[in-house]
Amino acid sequence: MDSLSIRNTFLDFFVEHGHRRYESASLIPQDPTVLLTIAGMLPFKPWFMGDATPPTPRATSYQKCARTNDIENVGHTTRHLTFFEMLGNFSFGDYFKREAIRWAWALSVEHYRLDPERIWVTVYEDDDEAEQLWLAETDIPAARIQRLGAEDNYWWTHAAGPGGPNTELYYDRGEAYGHAGGPAVDDERYLEFYNLVFMQHELDDAGNVLGQLPALNVDTGLGLERMAVLLQGVDNVFETDLFAPLLARAGELSGTAYGEDAERDVSLRVIAEHARTSAFLIADGVLPSKEGRGYVLRRLMRRAVRHGQLLGMDIGSSGQQLLLPMVEQVIEQMRPSYPDLERQRSLITRVAGAEETDFGARIRQGLERVDQAITSARSTGDDAPAFPGEVAFELHDTFGFPIDLTAEIAADAGLSLDRGEFDALMQQQRERARAAAKKGSGGIPAETYREAAAQVGTTDFLGYRGLTAEAELGAIVTAGGLLHTAGEGDEVEIVLPRTPFYAEGGGQVGDVGLLETPTGRLQVTDTQEAIEGLIVHRARVVAGEVRQGQPVEAHVDPSRRVATARSHSATHVLHATIKEFLGDHAQQAGSLVQPGRLRFDFPHFESVSRDRLAEIEGSINERVLRDPHVHTEVMSLDDAKKSGAVANFGDKYGQVVRVVTIGEFSKELCGGTHVPSGAKIGTITIVREESIGSNTRRIEALTGVDAFGFLSKERMVAEEIARLVDVPSDQAVERVGALLDRLKAAEKELAKLRGANLSQEARRIADEASREDGLAVVVTRADGLAHDDLRRLATEIRNHLAERAVIVVGTATDEGKAQLICAVSADLAAAGVEARPILHPAAQVVGGGAGGKGDLAQAGGKQGDRLDEALQVAAGEARAAAAASR
Incomplete structure (x- = not known):
């Protein structure tokens, strides 16, 4: 059974059993506690936690996942991967252990046709119920059920969130693969292929159980790559249809045949695996950088280039290429299942080509420094020489060597790495990253927000239809818990069952304005979505006293909202125009929409020239002056994608989405606020274009009144310069240029005289x-x-x-x-x-x-x-x- 059939068999089975099918979510998760999507359940985490109401009690999905905690093992073992696909079935307070176990057995035996006599099961050491259900619901004997501890049979994300005991299915591949005795003895012979997690606990960052989840849930994961190993009758994942073509391509490029040399096979595996992961990460909007997801991607790509060097390739100077043709092979192979790879082909290939060219040149210089450090360490005469952490930091900082790559090279030379010294030099950067990852919302615990949501329900946003609304003051939220009243000077967060205030999202800032009750008034300084579906108004009581349950009149600041809407519509126009001028790879990679101004980030590999910026700015304003209609409609996510609507990297979308269409040139998924027609945007002027990191550019622009004010000041400056140099305005640039040339010549002569003196x-x-x-x-x-x-x-x-x-x-x-x-x-x-x-x-x-x-x-x-x-x-x-x- 090929990998596509394995995936479809799983999804079809659970659709037949009442599950709604979901497509794979992005590798960039909405969950701020994790860097990448590491499990199939992650997109459903708000439903497991009770932070949002699931639209269906049962779901099934295929999910692309990325984990790099075992990156050093990739290539050296037969099954470690940084990118893998997880097939899952999920229950949100619906069925529990009995059905999960029964269906897992039926799928494995009746549909995948695995030999039931070779299936083994493990359960959590204290889970008597799971063991009894295996015996009652399936044909597996007690002798093939083993109990294991929390390290093996208790699942959680290793970050604050849901978790619970699990039971796992293993397949006995035979004595040729190891010792008898079940998975407790040998997990190479007995290959795990299906994991059923009984999600019932909420845990903190350290894995301590905080309490029960609102409902008993099921979260399962069947590894596509591992099932392919079993059903295709091969020894390891690299021999399946998922990897064999990639290994063949890597062999062609390096002049090496897979299977002829064990050490070279390791390098071919690394190249194939890392190219696959890199292509998917770039397609989802990750770009190489020094931090976060970008660091993960850069580490993978540079590790692949390093192994290309080990195979004798001269990457970066001779014109030899490795990553570029490898990601092209990934796209060709995987695009039937993941059409986003084809849509992002230009971006993927340009990033891969640029990164390998850059690092190919750097690696030769860096390796010279590595050789010097190794020679110096060996000359000390120590029995166990260490590679200096200071040099490792220099390689990281100057040559772009990921620390793990340096550690590998040092280990190959028989040296340990002084990681302590390196860590000390990196401490400040790591602390900044941790602080950013743990940045919270005003220090208010998520549990307090859940309590408010249980009391008020989700918030109905009315702001598309108007800027005022009447509601009831549902909850007063503080870091210390919920309050019944708040007095003048108190800073609180207000929850209303309905509101015209837009909560920050999609790059657009939150609304500000006033909340008025019969006894008091609050100044709203920001609006946020605290947990999914719950909008909070960050406010200060500026007069009187407010009480829970009081009627509230909500008033959004109208001038600020209109100015923000201009900027948001201008962002869409800019996005469409940039892609036309620079290429489809220039997708939005981040934005900030504020009253009268916008910031737009996009992947690109060189600065945008002044002439090209002028052309882009001219095209934007020409489009706006045509007064295109701005149309919004709500539809299913699938219908939106079929209509050609653009989904921006990293943005969060449900199954029902809002599509904003501007004229004939722009159609995007967007929950923000917009003007009714293009001319309402007014003037758009680009004030800055700059680099904000490797392969990422940023444009800043002004709109409406702010753009007019900027241009007015610029005109006044130009007129004053023309007056000072005593020429008409249209000759000022030429005259100033001539004066500067004369000044430079005079300064040169003066320097010459000063030197002589x-x-x-x-x-x-x-x-x-x-x-x-x-x-x-x-x-x-x-x-x-x-x-x-x-x-x-x-x-x-x-x-x-x-x-x-x-x-x-x-x-x-x-x-x-x-x-x-x-x-x-x-x-x-x-x-x-x-x-x-x-x-x-x-x-x-x-x-x-x-x-x-x-x-x-x-x-x-x-x-x-x-x-x-x-x-x-x-x-x-x-x-x-x-x-x-x-």
């Missing part, structure tokens, strides 16, 4: 210098010189004196500060006389410090009036240092 002055000072016991100590003051000229004067005096000379020159700046330079002749420097210690006491006199090393140093301080005193101190230090060197 400095040389002449240096010769004069050197000629007048006297020596005591052969030592020349020159101390002089040269006010009015810039730092570079001061440095040049000191070094030229030293060059004229040649031997046994110390020169200290100083200047007082117009700001009242002091600067000093010390230069030491080569012979004194060789004898141990250093410039910085000579200047250090002088720097303290002027209230500053000294820097530099060897024969040249500089110092500065705020007390320029003490420069003469400092110069004398430096002279004394120079004589003492020279005397000590004899």
Whole structure:
């Protein structure tokens, strides 16, 4: 059975048993506690946690997943992968253990036709019920049921969230694969293929049980790759139809045949596996970077390039390519099941090509540094030499080597890595990442929001139809819990059963405005969706007192909302136009929509020229002036995708979505607010285009009144420049350019004259210098010189004196500060006389410090009036240092 049939057999089985089928969600999860989608249940987590009401009690899905905790094992074992596909069936408070066990057995034996005599089962050590159900609902004997501890048979995401005991199905592949005795003895012979989790507990970050979930749930996962191993009769995942074509392509590119050499096979596996993962990550909007998901992707791609090097490929200089043709093979092979790969072909191939070219060049330089460090470590004579953590950090910071790649290279050379030293150097960056990952919503626990949701229900958003509404004050939320009343000055979060306030989402900022009750008034400063379906109004009581249950009049700030709507519609127009000018790869990768301004991030591999930006800006405004109709409609997610609506990377969509169409050129899934027609946007002007990271650009623009104000100021500046240079406005640029050319020529001539004068002055000072016991100590003051000229004067005096000379020159700046330079002749420097210690006491006199090393140093301080005193101190230090060197 091929992999496509395995997937369809699973989904069809559970659809027949009353489950709604769901397509795979993105590898970029909505859950902020995890970096990537690591399990099939993750898109359903709000339903398991009771944070949202599931639209169906039963679901089945195929889900692409990515995990890198075992990345070092990829290629070395027969089944470790960073990307895999999980087939799952789920119950949200509907069926529980009995049905899950019965159906898992029926699917395995009757539909996949696995030999029932070779199936083994494990259950959690305390789960008597699961064992009894296996015996009652299936034909498996007690002898093939084993109890294991929490490490094997208790499942959770290893982050705060749901969990519970599980039972797993294994298949005995025969004595050729290992020892008899069941999965408790040998999990290579007995291959796990299906995991049934009985989701019933809520856990904290450490895995401690906090309590029961609102309902008893079922979460299962059947690994497509592992089932392919069993049903295709092969030894490992790399021999299945999912990987065999990729291994063949990697072999063609590297001139290596799979199966001929064990070490080369490892590299071919790594290349094939990492290329597959990389293609899927890029397709879902992940781009190479130094942090987060981007770091994971870059690590995978660079690890693949490294293994290409090990196979003898010269990537980056000779024109040889590896990643680019490999991801093209992934797209060809997987696009029938994942059409997004084809839609994102341009993005995937351009990112892969750019990254391998960049790292191919870097890796040669980095490997030279690695070889130096290895040679140095071995020369110490230690029995267990270590690769320096400082060098590992340098490789990471300068050459882009992921630390794990450095560790692998060091291990291949027989060295351990001083990870402690590396970790210390990376500590600050890691703390920033952790702080960002744990950033919460005002410090209010999720449980408090759930309590508010249980009390009020989900919030009905009315803001598409108007900016005011009447409601009842449903809940007053604080970090300390729910309140019945709040008084003037209190900062709280208000929950209403319905609201016209838009909660921040899709890049659009939350609304602000007023909430008024018969006894008080609140100023709303922000609106957020605290948990799925629950909108909270962050507010301050500015008058009187408010109480739970009171009638509320909600008023959104109208001018701010309209200005924000202009920016959001402008973002859609900009998005469509950028893709037309730069290519389909320039998909939205992040946005910020504010009143009168917008920020738009997109993948691209070079800066956008001024001329091209002008063309884009002109096209945007031309489209807006045509006054295209802005149409919104609600439809199913499947219908929206079929209609050609664009789903933006990382945005959250349910099964029912809102589609915003602008004219004939833009159609996007979007829950934000918009103007009714294009002309309402007004003017759009691009004010900035810049890089915000590897392969990612950012455009900032202004809209409406803000754009007009910006352009008005720009016009006034242009007119003033034209007045100053005494030409009409349309000739100002040419005239300013000519003046600048003249200024540069004059500055060049002036520098030439200044240099000649400095040389002449240096010769004069050197000629007048006297020596005591052969030592020349020159101390002089040269006010009015810039730092570079001061440095040049000191070094030229030293060059004229040649031997046994110390020169200290100083200047007082117009700001009242002091600067000093010390230069030491080569012979004194060789004898141990250093410039910085000579200047250090002088720097303290002027209230500053000294820097530099060897024969040249500089110092500065705020007390320029003490420069003469400092110069004398430096002279004394120079004589003492020279005397000590004899």
